[in-house]
Amino acid sequence: xxxxxxxxxxxxxxxxxxxxxxxxxxxxxxxxxxxxxxxxxxxxxxxxxxxxxxxxxxxxxxxxxxxxxxxxxxxxxxxxxxxxxxxxxxxxxxxxxxxxxxxxxxxxxxxxxxxxxxxxxxxxxxxxxxxxxxxxxxxxxxxxxxxxxxxxxxxxxxxxxxxxxxxxxxxxxxxxxxxxxxxxxxxxxxxxxxxxxxxxxxxxxxxxxxxxxxxxxxxxxxxxxxxxxxxxxxxxxxxxxxxxxxxxxxxxxxxxxxxxxxxxxxxxxxxxxxxxxxxxxxxxxxxxxx
Amino acid sequence: xxxxxxxxxxxxxxxxxxxxxxxxxxxxxxxxxxxxxxxxxxxxxxxxxxxxxxxxxxxxxxxxxxxxxxxxxxxxxxxxxxxxxxxxxxxxxxxxxxxxxxxxxxxxxxxxxxxxxxxxxxxxxxxxxxxxxxxxxxxxxxxxxxxxxxxxxxxxxxxxxxxxxxxxxxxxxxxxxxxxxxxxxxxxxxxxxxxxxxxxxxxxxxxxxxxxxxxxxxxxxxxxxxxxxxxxxxxxxxxxxxxxxxxxxxxxxxxxxxxxxxxxxxxxxxxxxxxxxxxxxxxxxxxxxx
Numbered sequence: 001x002x003x004x005x006x007x008x009x010x011x012x013x014x015x016x017x018x019x020x021x022x023x024x025x026x027x028x029x030x031x032x033x034x035x036x037x038x039x040x041x042x043x044x045x046x047x048x049x050x051x052x053x054x055x056x057x058x059x060x061x062x063x064x065x066x067x068x069x070x071x072x073x074x075x076x077x078x079x080x081x082x083x084x085x086x087x088x089x090x091x092x093x094x095x096x097x098x099x100x101x102x103x104x105x106x107x108x109x110x111x112x113x114x115x116x117x118x119x120x121x122x123x124x125x126x127x128x129x130x131x132x133x134x135x136x137x138x139x140x141x142x143x144x145x146x147x148x149x150x151x152x153x154x155x156x157x158x159x160x161x162x163x164x165x166x167x168x169x170x171x172x173x174x175x176x177x178x179x180x181x182x183x184x185x186x187x188x189x190x191x192x193x194x195x196x197x198x199x200x201x202x203x204x205x206x207x208x209x210x211x212x213x214x215x216x217x218x219x220x221x222x223x224x225x226x227x228x229x230x231x232x233x234x235x236x237x238x239x240x241x242x243x244x245x246x247x248x249x250x251x252x253x254x255x256x257x258x259x260x261x262x263x264x265x266x267x268x269x270x271x272x273x274x275x276x277x278x279x280x281x282x283x284x285x286x287x288x289x290x
Numbered sequence: 291x292x293x294x295x296x297x298x299x300x301x302x303x304x305x306x307x308x309x310x311x312x313x314x315x316x317x318x319x320x321x322x323x324x325x326x327x328x329x330x331x332x333x334x335x336x337x338x339x340x341x342x343x344x345x346x347x348x349x350x351x352x353x354x355x356x357x358x359x360x361x362x363x364x365x366x367x368x369x370x371x372x373x374x375x376x377x378x379x380x381x382x383x384x385x386x387x388x389x390x391x392x393x394x395x396x397x398x399x400x401x402x403x404x405x406x407x408x409x410x411x412x413x414x415x416x417x418x419x420x421x422x423x424x425x426x427x428x429x430x431x432x433x434x435x436x437x438x439x440x441x442x443x444x445x446x447x448x449x450x451x452x453x454x455x456x457x458x459x460x461x462x463x464x465x466x467x468x469x470x471x472x473x474x475x476x477x478x479x480x481x482x483x484x485x486x487x488x489x490x491x492x493x494x495x496x497x498x499x500x501x502x503x504x505x506x507x508x509x510x511x512x513x514x515x516x517x518x519x520x521x522x523x524x525x526x527x528x529x530x531x532x533x534x535x536x537x538x539x540x541x542x543x544x545x546x547x548x549x550x551x552x553x554x555x556x557x558x559x560x561x562x563x564x565x566x567x568x569x570x571x572x573x574x575x576x577x578x579x580x
Contacts, residue, residue, distance in 0.1 A: 156490070
């Protein structure tokens with residue numbers, strides 16, 4: 001499964017951001033991609049650094065202008081595109097929503113981010129209602145894709161449920177970075193933890209995983225913090241968690257041949273699904289077991 | 291929490307193996323350990339390379355000779371010891387059982403391995419009935435320890451349930467290695483996957499993790515395979531999954547100060563327990579969701 005990964009830095013100019021994405025999608029097509037994945041909320045700056053009611057004006061319906069824009073590209077090049085949009089679902093009801101656009105330009109399915117973070121400079125609970133449709137991979141013409149978004153990557157439960165529902169790969173559009181006051185050792189620990197836990201989802205489930213992050217520096221409009229330096233480092237891991245390809249911290253595009261066909265073989269040797277103790281997992285649906 | 295990790299290679303001579311363990315425990319005590327963890331089934335060779343009914347003669351009751359032996363050491367040095375034994379529970383009923391021996395020499399609790407592997411040279415389903423008491427950390431005088439065993443390490447569910455029940459660290463006595471025909475790249479992928487998924491349990495749950503493996507070569511008594519080279523590489527990871535200390539592939543003893551007190555701080559910054567979507571995890575108790 002030849003998969004294009006677009007790691008991009010953005011400015012306030014959405015039209016320019018989208019033009020750059022279009023160019024990168026076309027580069028992926030030139031390199032043979034049949035699937036292209038973009039970072040989280042790729043059309044704009046990462047607007048969650050402050051809580052500002054005016055920012056909701058950025059949201060759009062699905063289908064809407066962005067699905068039309070990327071749908072036309074998907075159809076023109078006969079590829080599947082994973083977009084990540086700020087969705088206006090109803091007046092006053094917004095989601096952080098990934099859209100899988102099929103190779104004919106139609107919407108194959110959406111995934112509304114289930115786990116919503118909230119910490120200084122990532123005030124997502126202000127903007128996004130938690131998704132209400134659970135963890136379901138999206139069936140496309142080229143495979144069944146487990147689309148999850150950013151904060152979801154820290155939760156093994158999300159990856160497992162996608163795999164149990166037949167996902168042949170996991171794709172994480174992401175916007176994660178460092179606050180300017182983090183010390184270097186802490187930065188490395190955070191980035192390494194981020195890579196490690198996503199690789200572990202590949203291992204636990206025997207399927208490839210891709211993480212597609214934004215990069216570049218974005219100031220905090222409120223100046224309350226020093227802004228975020230998005231750390232890039234997008235990567236693809238095979239079904240044993242092995243890194244197949246990765247980018248550094250600068251903008252870049254790569255096309256990776258994901259070894260989805262190895263899943264059967266890996267699961268024969270590492271038969272975790274055979275041995276899961278489903279009789280003893282009930283507590284997982286509790287908040288805590290105290 | 292100063293924790294001793296004993297990585298040992300064994301022979302057919304159980305008395306000699308136990309003597310070596312005693313010496314290593316005393317070394318750990320000299321280095322200030324209050325907790326000592328030994329590898330899986332540390333008294334004998336790894337006997338699961340073949341299916342042989344005579345091997346059940348190695349099993350013992352709990353309490354029994356081994357808990358008396360290690361209990362005396364625990365009491366003499368006022369330390370907690372995690373032992374890993376071949377338990378005879380009833381005629382014809384055997385388990386792979388970890389025992390937490392408290393600092394007064396008493397048995398604080400046991401954990402019967404829940405996930406049982408079975409693949410060539412690891413015929414554990416022949417010897418061990420799956421544990422029937424679920425995933426419960428053991429309360430000792432020095433803390434609440436999430437004791438899991440080897441194959442459990444591949445299952446995020448086990449780690450999560452231990453953390454949800456208040457484990458302040460996870461400890462994995464282990465016996466894992468390479469078959470002689472594995473190519474070098476495959477060996478590295480396997481070992482790296484093993485390290486990665488255990489580090490991910492630290493990250494997901496914000497608690498330290500230690501993996502205590504055996505090392506050395508043990509031939510296959512049936513000569514059906516080339517035997518197992520246990521890869522050692524025991525390690526300790528902090529609550530962000532960072533490697534604190536690790537051994538190579540040879541015998542060794544180390545005492546690591548596990549930063550259990552960082553859990554509160556790490557979970558404030560990475561509040562995964564706050565954000566788990568417990569309303570959407572029900573499917574985890576199913577075999578598959580097809």
